[in-house]
Amino acid sequence: METFDPNIPLYQQIVSLMKQRFVSGVYGPGMKIPSIRELAMEYRVTPNTVQRALQLLEQEGLIFTERTNGKFVTNDMQAMERLRTDILTEQVRNVLLSLREHGYTDEEIKACMEEEMRRNESK
Amino acid sequence: MKANEMVTVQSPETVTVQSREIVTVQSPEMVYANGLQVSYGRHAALQDISFSLPRGEIIGLVGENGSGKSTLMRLLAGMIPSYRGKVRICGMTDLWKAKKRVSFLPAVPFFEKEKNVLQTIECFSGLFPGYRKEMVQTLCARFGLSLSEKLSAFSTGRLALALFILHISREADLCLLDEPFRGIDIKTRQAMKDVLIETVSPEKTFLISTHEILEMEPLFDRIILLKEGHLVFDEAADSLRERTGKAVAEVIREAM
């Protein structure tokens, strides 16, 4: 069950969550996504919020509606790649911003990143 | 416009029909209220309340005790015939007639203690046309509520859930719930929330008054805040968050 940040519009948070699922493969390309009602129950938000989120995703070209069958993740691999890159860039940007504000230099950040990656590999 | 074509307009008063064809005008909103005033003797419970409740939304009604929440709900339920101002429910001005389409679960609901759920279903289906018996039975089965045990034997939480299910299964477009979550344990609240989300449909509107705004925030499409009988704001939850960058509960706390 998700706990939402009450300061940010819910539909935006749903959009982010859905994007995560596209990228991680939970909803792979061409897969059918659950109905609005099912998503609403899963996230414990109102169906209207889910609908708004899905509308946004459709506008961004990440999902499409098939009249009688429901909504599907796009097959457009380019769009998916763009999404993956966008998410990565955004996350890295946020982390960099935050660490720089703390006063760390880029060299410190890079060194720590490499160290952590090495540590995770040996697991 | 063709004959018998359904037209949705913003404000029914501004429609001018030029041709001689029959046009059905359906108001887009579930509830339209303008300048509502209710007084108990000299005490003004509601003053100049105007709002519009769209169809298919879950709306939270928030405010301190005595701010007029219950009064507003009772008015919409048709329990207060002596009000000033205009109100329309499903386009109907006669609130007695509108009761067909309105269900009301008060803060302290009435029930016959000696009956069990099945008998209460029978009673309700006789009194309320179009009552959905199977829905009650399905939901009760899902949450493990006994159909044959007397209601007097139910614990507070399960009783509240049972009554909630019983009232929500009425065939109504406007569901008024007056503090349904008060004094209820977390598990039952989750159950109620689930039932609520399941029952939502584009034709139904829920107006729910509550104090637990922080917990219930994600459930509301729209928030109406009342203070001392006045309407402070009536806004969509997400637009409130976008505009102020704050949680709804925070905005409400500041406004009070």
Next chain:
Amino acid sequence: MMKRLLKYELGRLILPFGILYALSLLLSLSIRLAGGGEGGSLAGILFTFLLTLGSAGILVWRFYQTLYGHEAVFLFSVPTGAAAQIAFRVLSALVFSVLSGFVMMVSSLLIGGEPSRLTLSLTPLSAAVYLGGMVLSILGLTLELELFLTLSGLPVFRPRQKRWISAFFVLSFAADRFISPARDRLWPMQLILTSNGLFFSGDRIPADFSLSFSLAGVLLSLIRIPVCILLIIFLIRRYVMIAE
């Protein structure tokens, strides 16, 4: 179809009336066993009072519950008009008024002695008149009290004022009924009973009365009841707030 409301209300009234009737029958039995049956029709009068006031009391109490209590909110959320809301209440009152009349007769029989003899000697017409009078009594009293309860529910009054108003009217009507009920109600019946060759306990027949006066009394009762009903419907439809 909204007479399902009637069925509901009848179901809710069975218990209190059952208790009233059981008490009444037990009391009449015990009077008989205590040998009080020969003590004249004082017992009969007592039972008229008991059952009339008891029935009206139960009905008015029930009306109060369904107008001011939690049950009121429930019943008024049933999608019917104001007329149907009163109709089922009046009809259920009618049903139990008739039943009370019958229980009155049975009690009289059980007491034995003069009341019993009197009851047994009633012709069908007199019995009908007797029952009719009983029903008019109960209904009239009930509806007048219900009307005043409704009036006191108007939003112009504050809750404390409402309670004083209700108390005042309840007391004044009870007093009025205690002082002069039998005389007003029973006149037409005495007339018919005596003309059928039956006699009624001597001390209740007034020194003089005229047929027209008695009939006027009946007419007044018959008019009062619909007027009360219409007024209550009007008030509920326009003004009375169903609130706790």
